[in-house]
Amino acid sequence: xxxxxxxxxxxxxxxxxxxxxxxxxxxxxxxxxxxxxxxxxxxxxxxxxxxxxxxxxxxxxxxxxxxxxxxxxxxxxxxxxxxxxxxxxxxxxxxxxxxxxxxxxxxxx
Amino acid sequence: xxxxxxxxxxxxxxxxxxxxxxxxxxxxxxxxxxxxxxxxxxxxxxxxxxxxxxxxxxxxxxxxxxxxxxxxxxxxxxxxxxxxxxxxxxxxxxxxxxxxxxxxxxxxxxx
Numbered sequence: 001x002x003x004x005x006x007x008x009x010x011x012x013x014x015x016x017x018x019x020x021x022x023x024x025x026x027x028x029x030x031x032x033x034x035x036x037x038x039x040x041x042x043x044x045x046x047x048x049x050x051x052x053x054x055x056x057x058x059x060x061x062x063x064x065x066x067x068x069x070x071x072x073x074x075x076x077x078x079x080x081x082x083x084x085x086x087x088x089x090x091x092x093x094x095x096x097x098x099x100x101x102x103x104x105x106x107x108x109x
Numbered sequence: 110x111x112x113x114x115x116x117x118x119x120x121x122x123x124x125x126x127x128x129x130x131x132x133x134x135x136x137x138x139x140x141x142x143x144x145x146x147x148x149x150x151x152x153x154x155x156x157x158x159x160x161x162x163x164x165x166x167x168x169x170x171x172x173x174x175x176x177x178x179x180x181x182x183x184x185x186x187x188x189x190x191x192x193x194x195x196x197x198x199x200x201x202x203x204x205x206x207x208x209x210x211x212x213x214x215x216x217x218x219x220x
Contacts, residue, residue: 006151032207043199043211044152051207089151094206096142096165099151 002027004092006100013080014108021103023090024072030092033066033073038087038102047088048075080107111136113202113212121218122190130185130215134202140164141183142209143175144199152199158183159205187217195219 003026013019025033031052036044050057050064050073057064061080066073073092077084085107090100114133122128134141140159144152154167158177172188181202187194195218201209 034207034209036211043213046208046210049207095140095159096154096157096167097207097209098154099144101151 002030002093002098004090004098004100006090006103008103009101010104010106012106012108015080015082017080019075019077019080019084019105021075021088021090021105022072023074023092023100024070025092025098026071027092027098028071029094031094032092032097033064034091034097035062035064035075036089036091036099038089040086044089077105082107082109113200113210115198115200115212115215117215118213119216119218121220124190124192124219126190128187128190128217130187130198130200130217132183132185132200132202132212134181134183134200135210138202138204138210139181140203140205141177141181142201142203143183143185144201145169146197146199146214148196155185190219192219 006023034049037047038044061078063076087102087104089102091097116131142157143155146152156175157165161177175185177183197214199214200212203209
C-alpha cells in the first residue's frame, strides 16, 4: 500500500539556523505534496504545498523541493524562530493524502 | 467565514458502544476526508468522499463507515468500539484535490 516515510523523527536546531525535514513516498501516482504544522493540542495547519509539475516552491522562510523521479521531497525552514517549534508532517497523494509520522522540531534559544 | 466544524469536540464512550461524529466542510468545498490521529503519531487516512461518493478508504475495519450528505457535510460511524479506537478524529475539507483544511477534531475516549 501507499507509504510516506519522514526523517528525522526529532530535530533540534539553534535559533536562527536552518532546519531540513525529508520525506519519501511509495505511490508514483501521487501528485500533491502538502506540509502541515501541528502545535500541541491543536489541529494540523497547512503551511506550504507543492504539486508534481513544480520542482520547488518558496514562501518567505519556508521552501519545499520535490524530486519526482526519486520520489522524495523536503521542507526547508530558514532563520528559525522559537514559534517554529512544533510537529511537522509531510503528506503525499492525489485524492487521498497519506501522512508521514511527523518530525518534532525544537528551536533552541 | 466558518472553517471546518466538527462535533462533538469531546466524547466518552464505553467498549462495545456505537459513535457518530459529524463534520461540516468549508462552504463550497465538495470533498471531505476523515483521519484518525493517535497521540504522538501522524493522521491515519480513514475515508475520502467527493460529491457524496466514496473516493478512497484506508486500512480500517468494517466497523468504520462514513457517508456524505447532499449539503457535503459528513458523518463517521464507528460500531463496537474498542479501547484502541481512542484517538483524535480529524475531518478535512477541500474544494477538489489538495488544499485540505482540517477541523479541530473530536477527541474520542473509549473506556
